[in-house]
Structures are given as structure tokens and as C-alpha cells.
Amino acid sequence: MSYKIKSRIWIESENNVLLGEGRVHLLKAIQETGSLSKAARSLNISYKKAWTLLDSVNKSAKKPVTINSIGGKGGGGAELTEYGQSLVNAFDEINRNCWAFLDEQLDKIANL
């Protein structure tokens, strides 16, 4: 069996992490479930962890990534903004491209 190359990418803003794979997973789950707590449950992470992540995302981003509402019908919820959706899509695309790129590069090591 041969070597594999793996990668992790993330976006920073003013030395704060804006987006990484975990954050993108969370944002997708929010989009699917309509709430932060449901998203946390679906990802098997604590609400606190999810909240901390989302808070950090929104504090680092130039424009709001989600809109969170407290109280009201159903207790409230969270949803992605247009900007949030664009970020998620762009991140995914870059990540996929990066994997493809690295797989190409790998043959520099394969036959040493």
C-alpha cells in the first residue's frame, strides 16, 4: 500500500479562524435543520461547542453568516444568510480542488 496525502485548510480573518472543516459542517447542519441546537444534536457535539464555534464564525466574518432568533414560535432558530451560503460553497469548492491538486502532487513521493 502506498502513501496518502491529507490536508486541512482554513480561512482566517485578523488572526482569528473564520472557517474550517468543522465550522463548515456546522453551518451545513444549521442550514438543514433550521436551528443551532438541532444542528449540534445531528453532529453529536454539545450545544456549547456548537454555540462557541458559531459565535466565533460570526465574530470573525465581515458580514453576518447566520441570523439567530430567540424565543417565539418554536423557541427560535438559526439560518444561514446568503453570504453564509456563499462562504460554505466557496470553502467546499476550494477544499475539493485542494484535494485534487495534492493527489496530483503525490507522485513526487510515490516513486522515490
Next chain:
Amino acid sequence: MSYKIKSRIWIESENNVLLGEGRVHLLKAIQETGSLSKAARSLNISYKKAWTLLDSVNKSAKKPVTINSIGGKGGGGAELTEYGQSLVNAFDEINRNCWAFLDEQLDKIANL
């Protein structure tokens, strides 16, 4: 100030990590100093940590990456094999290429 994209790449072999940035730093330091303990001191990490890393590298690699000698003149030492040097060089090149590639990709996010 605008977003930055960062990355971390590593090479795996049979689900074990072979090379990452930290390991490559260590290998370079071994090459420069001729010993594992000197390399550890130069990187400000404990000997134990350095030894554990190097041990893992050599156990994951298909061919030996360093040759370590115990006792004798100077107490012993460690040096990179040809193969080890090739791995280090290839990793560095792939890493640099990856950075350049990702910087290109970043403008997908810059103007959202």
C-alpha cells in the same frame, strides 16, 4: 484587511502519520546537527518528544529515514538517509506548491 487561507498537509502510510510539518522540521534539524538530542534542543522540544516523533517516522516509512547510532565517539548520533532527504525535499516542494495554489483559490472568497 482581507481573509487569509492557511493549510496543513501531511503524508500517511497505512493510517499512520509519516510526515507533517513538525516532523520535517525535526528531520531538517537532525541533518543540520547530526544528532537527535541536539536537534531537539535546537527546536526547543524535549528529547522525548523528538524521539517519539522520529520513531514514528521510521516505523511508518517504507525505507529508513535516519540512521541512528548509539555509543562510540561523541556518544552516537543520527543522520538522514538519502531517502530521508528526498522525502524532506519532496514534502517541502509540495507544501510550497499547495500554498501557492490556495492563494490563487482565495479570490473565490475575497469578492463575495
Next chain:
DNA sequence: TTTCGCTATATCCTAACAAATATAACGATA
């Protein structure tokens, strides 16, 4: 005005990981 499920936040606790320490073994050299 009570209920509901959610957002928001503080505090404690623990388990994983890193650092610190100790010690054995090695072999060329003098």
C-alpha cells in the same frame, strides 16, 4: 399569563496530552 423549545452563558470536572524526571545501555577512545 403560561407554555415551549430555543439562544446564550457561567461554572465545574475530567480525561487526554505534554512536560519533567529518572535511568539503563551503548561503544569508541584514551
Next chain:
DNA sequence: TATCGTTATATTTGTTAGGATATAGCGAAA
């Protein structure tokens, strides 16, 4: 055969990130 600076490894101690738990506040709707 004593010395030296290594490699090699076990064990103990510290630290910190994350998990668990608790609770307050919110607002639409019935």
C-alpha cells in the same frame, strides 16, 4: 576499564482543552 554524550525508554507530574451540568432570558401563540 573509566569516561563521555548519545540513543532509548519508563514513570510520574502538570496543564489545558473540551465535556458535563446548570440556568437565565426570550417571544410567539394558545
